[in-house]
Protein backbone atom coordinates (compact mmCIF):
# COMPACT_ATOMS: atom_id res chain seq x y z
CA UNK A 436 0.00 0.00 0.00
CA UNK A 437 2.80 2.35 0.96
CA UNK A 438 4.68 1.42 -2.22
CA UNK A 439 1.57 2.13 -4.27
CA UNK A 440 1.25 5.60 -2.77
CA UNK A 441 4.92 6.27 -3.37
CA UNK A 442 4.51 5.27 -6.97
CA UNK A 443 1.39 7.33 -7.54
CA UNK A 444 2.48 10.39 -5.57
CA UNK A 445 4.17 12.29 -8.45
CA UNK A 446 1.16 11.74 -10.71
CA UNK A 447 -1.32 12.71 -8.02
CA UNK A 448 0.60 15.87 -7.28
CA UNK A 449 0.67 16.77 -10.96
CA UNK A 450 -3.06 16.14 -11.32
CA UNK A 451 -3.71 18.17 -8.19
CA UNK A 452 -1.73 21.13 -9.52
CA UNK A 453 -3.63 21.07 -12.81
CA UNK A 454 -6.92 20.72 -10.94
CA UNK A 455 -6.10 23.65 -8.67
CA UNK A 456 -5.22 25.76 -11.69
CA UNK A 457 -8.52 24.86 -13.39
CA UNK A 458 -10.58 25.58 -10.28
CA UNK A 459 -8.80 28.86 -9.52
CA UNK A 460 -9.38 30.15 -13.02
CA UNK A 461 -13.04 29.17 -12.96
CA UNK A 462 -13.86 30.38 -9.47
CA UNK A 463 -12.18 33.73 -9.86
CA UNK A 464 -13.37 34.02 -13.44
CA UNK A 465 -9.96 34.96 -14.83
CA UNK A 466 -10.11 35.97 -18.49
CA UNK A 467 -8.46 33.52 -20.92
CA UNK A 468 -6.14 36.26 -22.28
CA UNK A 469 -4.72 36.65 -18.77
CA UNK A 470 -4.58 33.02 -17.67
CA UNK A 471 -6.40 30.32 -19.61
CA UNK A 472 -7.64 27.24 -17.77
CA UNK A 473 -6.02 23.91 -18.64
CA UNK A 474 -9.22 22.80 -20.31
CA UNK A 475 -9.15 25.86 -22.56
CA UNK A 476 -5.52 25.23 -23.42
CA UNK A 477 -6.35 21.62 -24.32
CA UNK A 478 -9.27 22.76 -26.46
CA UNK A 479 -7.02 25.29 -28.22
CA UNK A 480 -4.39 22.65 -28.82
CA UNK A 481 -7.04 20.52 -30.53
CA UNK A 482 -8.62 23.30 -32.58
CA UNK A 483 -5.22 24.75 -33.61
CA UNK A 484 -3.74 21.34 -34.16
CA UNK A 485 -2.96 21.62 -37.90
CA UNK A 486 -1.05 24.84 -37.32
CA UNK A 487 0.74 23.64 -34.19
CA UNK A 488 1.53 20.24 -35.66
CA UNK A 489 3.18 21.78 -38.72
CA UNK A 490 5.20 24.08 -36.44
CA UNK A 491 6.16 21.19 -34.20
CA UNK A 492 7.43 19.23 -37.19
CA UNK A 493 9.63 22.14 -38.21
CA UNK A 494 11.14 22.47 -34.73
CA UNK A 495 11.56 18.72 -34.38
CA UNK A 496 13.29 18.53 -37.73
CA UNK A 497 15.75 21.24 -36.71
CA UNK A 498 16.34 19.60 -33.34
CA UNK A 499 17.05 16.12 -34.66
CA UNK A 500 19.10 17.29 -37.62
CA UNK A 501 21.21 19.37 -35.25
CA UNK A 502 21.52 16.45 -32.86
CA UNK A 503 22.53 14.11 -35.65
CA UNK A 504 25.22 16.52 -36.80
CA UNK A 505 26.35 17.06 -33.22
CA UNK A 506 26.61 13.30 -32.61
CA UNK A 507 28.70 12.57 -35.66
CA UNK A 508 30.71 15.78 -35.42
CA UNK A 509 31.24 15.46 -31.67
CA UNK A 510 32.28 11.83 -31.87
CA UNK A 511 34.57 12.40 -34.86
CA UNK A 512 36.29 15.32 -33.21
CA UNK A 513 36.53 13.39 -29.93
CA UNK A 514 38.32 10.59 -31.78
CA UNK A 515 40.84 13.08 -33.14
CA UNK A 516 41.26 14.61 -29.68
CA UNK A 517 41.81 11.25 -28.06
CA UNK A 518 44.31 10.27 -30.73
CA UNK A 519 46.38 13.46 -30.83
CA UNK A 520 46.71 15.64 -27.75
CA UNK A 521 47.90 18.62 -29.76
CA UNK A 522 44.69 18.60 -31.82
CA UNK A 523 42.77 18.85 -28.58
CA UNK A 524 44.98 21.59 -27.21
CA UNK A 525 44.55 23.64 -30.38
CA UNK A 526 40.84 23.11 -31.00
CA UNK A 527 39.34 22.76 -27.54
CA UNK A 528 39.52 26.51 -26.80
CA UNK A 529 37.28 27.17 -29.79
CA UNK A 530 34.76 24.64 -28.56
CA UNK A 531 34.82 26.25 -25.12
CA UNK A 532 34.34 29.75 -26.50
CA UNK A 533 31.32 28.57 -28.48
CA UNK A 534 30.03 26.82 -25.38
CA UNK A 535 30.35 29.70 -22.91
CA UNK A 536 29.04 32.42 -25.22
CA UNK A 537 25.27 32.48 -24.73
CA UNK A 538 23.59 31.19 -27.86
CA UNK A 539 21.03 34.00 -27.76
CA UNK A 540 23.94 36.40 -28.36
CA UNK A 541 25.34 34.41 -31.26
CA UNK A 542 22.02 33.86 -32.99
CA UNK A 543 21.53 37.39 -34.42
CA UNK A 544 25.01 37.28 -35.90
CA UNK A 545 24.38 33.94 -37.53
CA UNK A 546 21.14 35.35 -38.93
CA UNK A 547 23.13 38.06 -40.63
CA UNK A 548 25.39 35.60 -42.37
CA UNK A 549 23.12 32.64 -43.02
CA UNK A 550 19.69 31.84 -44.39
CA UNK A 551 17.15 31.63 -41.57
CA UNK A 552 16.84 27.85 -41.72
CA UNK A 553 20.57 27.35 -41.74
CA UNK A 554 21.11 29.83 -38.92
CA UNK A 555 18.51 28.12 -36.71
CA UNK A 556 20.05 24.74 -37.44
CA UNK A 557 23.53 26.04 -36.67
CA UNK A 558 22.42 27.44 -33.31
CA UNK A 559 20.87 24.16 -32.29
CA UNK A 560 23.98 22.34 -33.47
CA UNK A 561 26.36 24.56 -31.52
CA UNK A 562 24.67 23.97 -28.18
CA UNK A 563 24.20 20.24 -28.72
CA UNK A 564 27.74 19.74 -29.95
CA UNK A 565 29.68 20.51 -26.80
CA UNK A 566 28.23 17.95 -24.38
CA UNK A 567 28.59 15.21 -26.98
CA UNK A 568 32.18 16.23 -27.64
CA UNK A 569 33.35 16.59 -24.06
CA UNK A 570 31.59 13.43 -22.90
CA UNK A 571 32.99 11.39 -25.77
CA UNK A 572 36.51 12.63 -25.11
CA UNK A 573 36.12 11.68 -21.47
CA UNK A 574 34.82 8.25 -22.45
CA UNK A 575 37.58 7.55 -24.93
CA UNK A 576 40.12 8.55 -22.31
CA UNK A 577 38.63 6.42 -19.55
CA UNK A 578 39.59 3.11 -21.05
CA UNK A 579 41.09 0.67 -18.54
CA UNK A 580 44.89 0.92 -18.92
CA UNK A 581 45.31 -2.78 -18.35
CA UNK A 582 42.87 -3.59 -21.13
CA UNK A 583 44.86 -1.41 -23.49
CA UNK A 584 47.98 -3.36 -22.54
CA UNK A 585 46.16 -6.63 -23.03
CA UNK A 586 45.23 -5.54 -26.54
CA UNK A 587 48.85 -4.60 -27.20
CA UNK A 588 50.02 -7.93 -25.86
CA UNK A 589 47.93 -9.74 -28.43
CA UNK A 590 49.05 -7.43 -31.21
CA UNK A 591 45.75 -5.63 -31.78
CA UNK A 592 45.72 -3.09 -34.62
CA UNK A 593 44.64 0.48 -33.97
CA UNK A 594 41.38 -0.22 -35.72
CA UNK A 595 40.67 -3.29 -33.57
CA UNK A 596 41.52 -1.31 -30.46
CA UNK A 597 39.13 1.44 -31.48
CA UNK A 598 36.29 -0.82 -32.52
CA UNK A 599 36.47 -3.47 -29.82
CA UNK A 600 37.77 -1.44 -26.90
CA UNK A 601 37.62 2.33 -27.07
CA UNK A 602 34.21 2.81 -28.67
CA UNK A 603 32.38 0.36 -26.39
CA UNK A 604 34.12 1.85 -23.35
CA UNK A 605 33.08 5.35 -24.45
CA UNK A 606 29.47 4.38 -25.25
CA UNK A 607 27.96 5.18 -21.81
CA UNK A 608 29.63 8.59 -21.81
CA UNK A 609 28.57 9.26 -25.40
CA UNK A 610 24.96 8.38 -24.58
CA UNK A 611 25.09 10.67 -21.56
CA UNK A 612 26.27 13.48 -23.81
CA UNK A 613 23.50 12.72 -26.26
CA UNK A 614 20.89 12.90 -23.51
CA UNK A 615 22.07 16.35 -22.48
CA UNK A 616 22.65 17.42 -26.08
CA UNK A 617 19.10 16.39 -27.05
CA UNK A 618 17.55 18.80 -24.57
CA UNK A 619 19.98 21.54 -25.51
CA UNK A 620 19.37 21.12 -29.24
CA UNK A 621 15.69 21.82 -28.63
CA UNK A 622 16.54 24.90 -26.58
CA UNK A 623 18.97 26.06 -29.27
CA UNK A 624 16.35 25.63 -31.97
CA UNK A 625 13.73 27.55 -29.97
CA UNK A 626 16.12 30.37 -29.12
CA UNK A 627 17.19 30.76 -32.72
CA UNK A 628 13.60 30.70 -33.95
CA UNK A 629 12.77 33.49 -31.52
CA UNK A 630 15.78 35.51 -32.63
CA UNK A 631 14.84 34.95 -36.28
CA UNK A 632 11.25 35.90 -35.59
CA UNK A 633 10.20 35.52 -39.20
CA UNK A 634 7.28 33.62 -40.64
CA UNK A 635 7.49 31.95 -44.01
CA UNK A 636 7.20 28.31 -44.81
CA UNK A 637 9.47 27.16 -42.02
CA UNK A 638 7.77 28.65 -38.94
CA UNK A 639 8.59 26.62 -35.84
CA UNK A 640 6.84 26.42 -32.49
CA UNK A 641 8.73 29.36 -31.03
CA UNK A 642 7.61 31.57 -33.85
CA UNK A 643 4.01 30.53 -33.27
CA UNK A 644 4.40 31.61 -29.64
CA UNK A 645 5.63 35.06 -30.63
CA UNK A 646 2.94 35.37 -33.25
CA UNK A 647 0.27 34.37 -30.73
CA UNK A 648 1.66 36.89 -28.26
CA UNK A 649 1.26 39.72 -30.75
CA UNK A 650 -2.34 38.71 -31.19
CA UNK A 651 -2.87 38.26 -27.46
CA UNK A 652 -3.88 34.66 -28.16
CA UNK A 653 -2.68 33.50 -24.76
CA UNK A 654 -4.31 30.02 -24.86
CA UNK A 655 -2.38 29.26 -28.05
CA UNK A 656 0.83 30.47 -26.41
CA UNK A 657 0.24 28.03 -23.60
CA UNK A 658 -0.64 25.23 -26.01
CA UNK A 659 2.58 25.78 -27.97
CA UNK A 660 4.54 26.00 -24.73
CA UNK A 661 3.05 22.72 -23.54
CA UNK A 662 4.03 21.10 -26.83
CA UNK A 663 7.62 22.29 -26.43
CA UNK A 664 7.76 20.87 -22.90
CA UNK A 665 6.31 17.57 -24.03
CA UNK A 666 8.84 17.42 -26.85
CA UNK A 667 11.71 18.02 -24.44
CA UNK A 668 10.41 15.31 -22.14
CA UNK A 669 9.95 12.92 -25.05
CA UNK A 670 13.52 13.51 -26.22
CA UNK A 671 14.90 12.88 -22.74
CA UNK A 672 12.82 9.76 -22.20
CA UNK A 673 13.75 8.38 -25.62
CA UNK A 674 17.46 8.73 -24.99
CA UNK A 675 17.12 7.32 -21.49
CA UNK A 676 15.40 4.27 -22.96
CA UNK A 677 18.01 3.87 -25.68
CA UNK A 678 20.69 4.15 -23.04
CA UNK A 679 18.99 1.55 -20.87
CA UNK A 680 18.57 -0.80 -23.80
CA UNK A 681 22.21 -0.60 -24.80
CA UNK A 682 23.76 -0.64 -21.35
CA UNK A 683 21.31 -2.68 -19.29
CA UNK A 684 23.45 -5.76 -18.94
CA UNK A 685 26.78 -4.27 -18.17
CA UNK A 686 26.98 -0.68 -17.05
CA UNK A 687 26.70 0.44 -13.44
CA UNK A 688 24.47 3.36 -14.37
CA UNK A 689 21.70 1.09 -15.62
CA UNK A 690 21.61 -1.61 -12.95
CA UNK B 691 72.21 -27.15 -8.69
CA UNK B 692 71.63 -29.75 -11.39
CA UNK B 693 68.43 -28.07 -12.50
CA UNK B 694 70.44 -24.99 -13.40
CA UNK B 695 71.89 -26.88 -16.32
CA UNK B 696 68.59 -27.11 -18.18
CA UNK B 697 68.33 -24.45 -20.90
CA UNK B 698 66.21 -21.57 -19.76
CA UNK B 699 63.04 -20.48 -21.47
CA UNK B 700 63.81 -16.83 -21.01
CA UNK B 701 66.71 -15.02 -19.41
CA UNK B 702 66.88 -11.46 -18.15
CA UNK B 703 70.46 -10.22 -18.24
CA UNK B 704 71.42 -7.13 -16.26
CA UNK B 705 68.03 -5.59 -16.85
CA UNK B 706 67.51 -2.07 -15.51
CA UNK B 707 64.53 0.22 -15.72
CA UNK B 708 64.17 3.78 -14.58
CA UNK B 709 60.87 5.56 -15.04
CA UNK B 710 60.52 9.13 -16.26
CA UNK B 711 59.64 10.08 -12.71
CA UNK B 712 63.17 9.06 -11.73
CA UNK B 713 62.09 5.91 -9.87
CA UNK B 714 64.67 3.22 -10.39
CA UNK B 715 62.37 0.20 -10.45
CA UNK B 716 64.91 -2.42 -11.52
CA UNK B 717 68.64 -2.35 -11.20
CA UNK B 718 70.82 -4.96 -12.80
CA UNK B 719 68.25 -7.74 -12.52
CA UNK B 720 69.37 -11.21 -13.53
CA UNK B 721 66.67 -13.83 -13.75
CA UNK B 722 66.12 -16.96 -15.73
CA UNK B 723 62.91 -18.89 -16.17
CA UNK B 724 63.25 -22.61 -16.83
CA UNK B 725 60.82 -24.70 -18.80
CA UNK B 726 58.05 -26.27 -16.75
CA UNK B 727 58.86 -24.55 -13.49
CA UNK B 728 56.56 -22.58 -11.21
CA UNK B 729 58.61 -19.51 -10.46
CA UNK B 730 57.41 -16.96 -7.96
CA UNK B 731 58.70 -13.44 -7.62
CA UNK B 732 58.23 -12.54 -3.97
CA UNK B 733 58.90 -9.11 -2.58
CA UNK B 734 57.57 -6.03 -0.85
CA UNK B 735 55.27 -3.87 -2.93
CA UNK B 736 57.00 -1.30 -5.07
CA UNK B 737 60.13 -3.39 -5.54
CA UNK B 738 59.67 -3.84 -9.27
CA UNK B 739 57.99 -7.24 -9.54
CA UNK B 740 55.31 -6.01 -11.90
CA UNK B 741 57.88 -4.12 -13.91
CA UNK B 742 59.94 -7.31 -14.30
CA UNK B 743 56.88 -9.24 -15.39
CA UNK B 744 55.86 -6.60 -17.90
CA UNK B 745 59.36 -6.54 -19.34
CA UNK B 746 59.21 -10.32 -19.79
CA UNK B 747 55.83 -9.95 -21.48
CA UNK B 748 57.23 -7.32 -23.80
CA UNK B 749 54.73 -4.71 -22.58
CA UNK B 750 57.65 -2.52 -21.63
CA UNK B 751 61.22 -2.29 -22.86
CA UNK B 752 64.14 -2.36 -20.41
CA UNK B 753 66.37 0.71 -20.34
CA UNK B 754 69.44 -1.48 -20.46
CA UNK B 755 70.12 -5.19 -20.42
CA UNK B 756 68.59 -7.97 -22.48
CA UNK B 757 65.62 -10.25 -22.50
CA UNK B 758 66.68 -13.44 -24.26
CA UNK B 759 64.23 -16.11 -25.28
CA UNK B 760 65.50 -19.69 -25.64
CA UNK B 761 64.72 -20.16 -29.31
CA UNK B 762 61.67 -18.23 -30.48
CA UNK B 763 59.43 -16.23 -28.20
CA UNK B 764 56.72 -18.69 -27.23
CA UNK B 765 53.00 -18.06 -26.93
CA UNK B 766 52.48 -16.03 -23.78
CA UNK B 767 49.56 -15.48 -21.41
CA UNK B 768 49.22 -12.59 -18.95
CA UNK B 769 46.91 -12.26 -15.97
CA UNK B 770 46.63 -8.90 -14.24
CA UNK B 771 45.93 -8.20 -10.59
CA UNK B 772 42.42 -7.10 -11.51
CA UNK B 773 40.39 -9.39 -13.73
CA UNK B 774 40.58 -6.70 -16.46
CA UNK B 775 37.52 -7.97 -18.31
CA UNK B 776 35.52 -5.98 -20.81
CA UNK B 777 32.28 -5.29 -18.93
CA UNK B 778 30.26 -4.95 -22.13
CA UNK B 779 31.20 -8.41 -23.39
CA UNK B 780 29.95 -11.77 -22.20
CA UNK B 781 32.32 -14.22 -20.53
CA UNK B 782 32.63 -16.09 -23.82
CA UNK B 783 33.42 -12.97 -25.78
CA UNK B 784 36.02 -11.94 -23.23
CA UNK B 785 37.74 -15.29 -23.59
CA UNK B 786 37.41 -15.11 -27.36
CA UNK B 787 39.31 -11.80 -27.45
CA UNK B 788 42.93 -13.02 -27.90
CA UNK B 789 41.87 -15.25 -30.80
CA UNK B 790 39.55 -12.61 -32.21
CA UNK B 791 42.40 -10.12 -32.36
CA UNK B 792 44.22 -12.66 -34.48
CA UNK B 793 41.38 -12.85 -36.93
CA UNK B 794 39.54 -15.95 -35.75
CA UNK B 795 35.77 -15.91 -35.96
CA UNK B 796 33.82 -17.03 -32.93
CA UNK B 797 32.88 -20.24 -34.72
CA UNK B 798 36.53 -20.97 -35.41
CA UNK B 799 37.44 -20.21 -31.81
CA UNK B 800 34.48 -22.09 -30.38
CA UNK B 801 36.37 -25.22 -29.42
CA UNK B 802 39.18 -23.32 -27.73
CA UNK B 803 36.74 -21.10 -25.85
CA UNK B 804 34.84 -24.10 -24.50
CA UNK B 805 38.09 -25.79 -23.54
CA UNK B 806 39.29 -22.74 -21.65
CA UNK B 807 35.93 -22.38 -19.91
CA UNK B 808 36.05 -26.04 -18.87
CA UNK B 809 39.61 -25.70 -17.60
CA UNK B 810 38.55 -23.05 -15.11
CA UNK B 811 35.26 -24.77 -14.29
CA UNK B 812 32.97 -22.12 -15.74
CA UNK B 813 31.34 -24.08 -18.58
CA UNK B 814 27.89 -22.99 -17.49
CA UNK B 815 28.73 -19.30 -17.40
CA UNK B 816 29.73 -18.56 -21.00
CA UNK B 817 26.75 -16.29 -21.56
CA UNK B 818 27.03 -14.39 -18.29
CA UNK B 819 28.37 -10.86 -18.06
CA UNK B 820 31.31 -10.02 -15.79
CA UNK B 821 29.07 -7.92 -13.53
CA UNK B 822 27.03 -11.01 -12.71
CA UNK B 823 30.06 -12.97 -11.42
CA UNK B 824 31.84 -13.05 -8.06
CA UNK B 825 35.41 -11.81 -7.72
CA UNK B 826 36.82 -15.32 -7.80
CA UNK B 827 34.83 -16.22 -10.90
CA UNK B 828 35.98 -13.08 -12.68
CA UNK B 829 39.56 -14.07 -11.95
CA UNK B 830 38.87 -17.50 -13.41
CA UNK B 831 37.56 -15.87 -16.57
CA UNK B 832 40.71 -13.79 -16.72
CA UNK B 833 42.80 -16.96 -16.42
CA UNK B 834 40.70 -18.71 -19.06
CA UNK B 835 41.31 -15.79 -21.41
CA UNK B 836 45.05 -16.14 -20.86
CA UNK B 837 44.83 -19.89 -21.49
CA UNK B 838 42.79 -19.73 -24.68
CA UNK B 839 45.88 -19.27 -26.84
CA UNK B 840 47.50 -22.31 -25.15
CA UNK B 841 50.49 -20.34 -23.91
CA UNK B 842 53.77 -22.07 -23.16
CA UNK B 843 54.39 -19.51 -20.45
CA UNK B 844 51.83 -17.91 -18.18
CA UNK B 845 52.62 -14.68 -16.32
CA UNK B 846 50.41 -13.81 -13.34
CA UNK B 847 50.73 -10.50 -11.47
CA UNK B 848 49.31 -10.88 -7.95
CA UNK B 849 46.17 -12.41 -9.43
CA UNK B 850 44.57 -13.46 -6.16
CA UNK B 851 45.60 -10.56 -3.93
CA UNK B 852 42.12 -9.06 -3.82
CA UNK B 853 40.30 -12.32 -3.03
CA UNK B 854 39.26 -13.80 0.29
CA UNK B 855 41.36 -16.58 1.76
CA UNK B 856 39.08 -19.52 0.95
CA UNK B 857 38.72 -18.45 -2.67
CA UNK B 858 42.43 -17.87 -2.86
CA UNK B 859 43.24 -21.37 -1.59
CA UNK B 860 40.84 -22.87 -4.11
CA UNK B 861 42.32 -20.90 -6.98
CA UNK B 862 45.84 -21.84 -5.82
CA UNK B 863 44.94 -25.52 -6.12
CA UNK B 864 43.24 -24.94 -9.45
CA UNK B 865 46.29 -23.16 -10.77
CA UNK B 866 48.54 -26.05 -9.75
CA UNK B 867 46.19 -28.54 -11.41
CA UNK B 868 46.15 -26.38 -14.54
CA UNK B 869 49.91 -26.27 -14.68
CA UNK B 870 50.08 -30.03 -14.41
CA UNK B 871 47.49 -30.49 -17.13
CA UNK B 872 48.96 -27.97 -19.55
CA UNK B 873 52.65 -28.51 -18.73
CA UNK B 874 53.02 -24.74 -18.87
CA UNK B 875 55.72 -22.63 -17.31
CA UNK B 876 54.39 -20.17 -14.79
CA UNK B 877 55.85 -16.95 -13.47
CA UNK B 878 53.79 -15.75 -10.55
CA UNK B 879 54.06 -12.51 -8.60
CA UNK B 880 52.91 -12.26 -5.01
CA UNK B 881 53.77 -10.59 -1.73
CA UNK B 882 52.37 -13.48 0.30
CA UNK B 883 55.02 -15.82 1.72
CA UNK B 884 52.56 -18.70 2.23
CA UNK B 885 51.19 -18.47 -1.24
CA UNK B 886 54.66 -18.42 -2.77
CA UNK B 887 55.86 -21.46 -0.82
CA UNK B 888 52.69 -23.42 -1.46
CA UNK B 889 52.74 -22.87 -5.21
CA UNK B 890 56.30 -22.58 -6.37
CA UNK B 891 59.07 -24.88 -7.35
CA UNK B 892 61.39 -21.88 -7.04
CA UNK B 893 61.07 -18.50 -5.34
CA UNK B 894 63.06 -15.40 -6.19
CA UNK B 895 62.96 -12.88 -3.37
CA UNK B 896 63.12 -9.29 -4.56
CA UNK B 897 64.49 -6.40 -2.61
CA UNK B 898 63.42 -2.79 -2.63
CA UNK B 899 65.32 0.11 -4.14
CA UNK B 900 67.02 -0.95 -6.25
CA UNK B 901 64.81 -3.82 -7.36
CA UNK B 902 66.70 -7.05 -7.89
CA UNK B 903 66.80 -10.66 -6.69
CA UNK B 904 68.50 -11.09 -3.34
CA UNK B 905 67.78 -14.72 -2.65
CA UNK B 906 66.60 -17.81 -4.42
CA UNK B 907 64.72 -20.57 -2.62
CA UNK B 908 64.02 -23.95 -4.19
CA UNK B 909 60.93 -25.69 -2.88
CA UNK B 910 61.49 -29.37 -3.47
CA UNK B 911 58.11 -30.96 -2.77
CA UNK B 912 56.42 -33.23 -5.30
CA UNK B 913 52.82 -32.87 -4.12
CA UNK B 914 50.98 -29.74 -3.07
CA UNK B 915 47.95 -30.30 -0.87
CA UNK B 916 46.76 -29.73 2.67
CA UNK B 917 49.33 -32.28 3.90
CA UNK B 918 52.06 -30.18 2.36
CA UNK B 919 50.63 -27.12 4.09
CA UNK B 920 50.94 -28.96 7.41
CA UNK B 921 54.39 -30.42 6.74
CA UNK B 922 57.65 -29.44 8.40
CA UNK B 923 59.16 -28.62 5.03
CA UNK B 924 56.41 -26.09 4.37
CA UNK B 925 56.99 -24.47 7.76
CA UNK B 926 60.75 -24.32 7.32
CA UNK B 927 60.53 -22.92 3.83
CA UNK B 928 58.05 -20.29 4.94
CA UNK B 929 60.44 -19.23 7.70
CA UNK B 930 63.28 -19.07 5.25
CA UNK B 931 61.22 -17.00 2.81
CA UNK B 932 59.94 -14.72 5.59
CA UNK B 933 63.48 -14.08 6.77
CA UNK B 934 64.54 -13.23 3.23
CA UNK B 935 61.55 -10.96 2.80
CA UNK B 936 62.25 -9.20 6.07
CA UNK B 937 65.80 -8.55 4.98
CA UNK B 938 64.38 -7.19 1.75
CA UNK B 939 62.23 -4.80 3.75
CA UNK B 940 65.29 -3.91 5.75
CA UNK B 941 63.43 -4.80 8.92
CA UNK B 942 65.24 -7.87 10.09
CA UNK B 943 63.70 -9.30 13.24
CA UNK B 944 60.78 -6.89 13.11
CA UNK B 945 57.15 -7.48 11.95
Ligand SMILES: Nc1ncnc2c1ncn2[C@@H]1O[C@H](COP(=O)(O)OP(=O)(O)O)[C@@H](O)[C@H]1O
Pocket residue numbers: 709710711713714715733734735736737738739740741742
Ligand atom coordinates in the same frame (compact mmCIF):
# COMPACT_ATOMS: atom_id res chain seq x y z
N1 LIG C 1 54.53 3.74 -15.12
C1 LIG C 1 55.27 4.09 -14.06
N2 LIG C 1 55.75 5.36 -13.96
C2 LIG C 1 56.49 5.73 -12.90
N3 LIG C 1 56.83 4.93 -11.87
C3 LIG C 1 56.38 3.67 -11.90
C4 LIG C 1 55.57 3.18 -12.99
N4 LIG C 1 55.27 1.88 -12.77
C5 LIG C 1 55.86 1.59 -11.59
N5 LIG C 1 56.51 2.64 -11.06
C6 LIG C 1 57.32 2.66 -9.83
O1 LIG C 1 58.32 1.67 -9.93
C7 LIG C 1 58.45 0.96 -8.72
C8 LIG C 1 58.21 -0.51 -8.97
O2 LIG C 1 56.86 -0.70 -9.35
P1 LIG C 1 56.20 -2.12 -9.58
O3 LIG C 1 57.02 -2.86 -10.57
O4 LIG C 1 54.78 -1.92 -9.90
O5 LIG C 1 56.37 -2.78 -8.14
P2 LIG C 1 55.62 -4.05 -7.53
O6 LIG C 1 54.85 -4.72 -8.59
O7 LIG C 1 56.72 -4.88 -6.97
O8 LIG C 1 54.74 -3.54 -6.43
C9 LIG C 1 57.46 1.57 -7.75
O9 LIG C 1 58.17 2.48 -6.92
C10 LIG C 1 56.47 2.29 -8.63
O10 LIG C 1 55.98 3.43 -7.98
Ligand SMILES: [Mg+2]
Pocket residue numbers: 736739740741847848
Ligand atom coordinates in the same frame (compact mmCIF):
# COMPACT_ATOMS: atom_id res chain seq x y z
MG1 LIG D 1 52.76 -4.95 -8.75
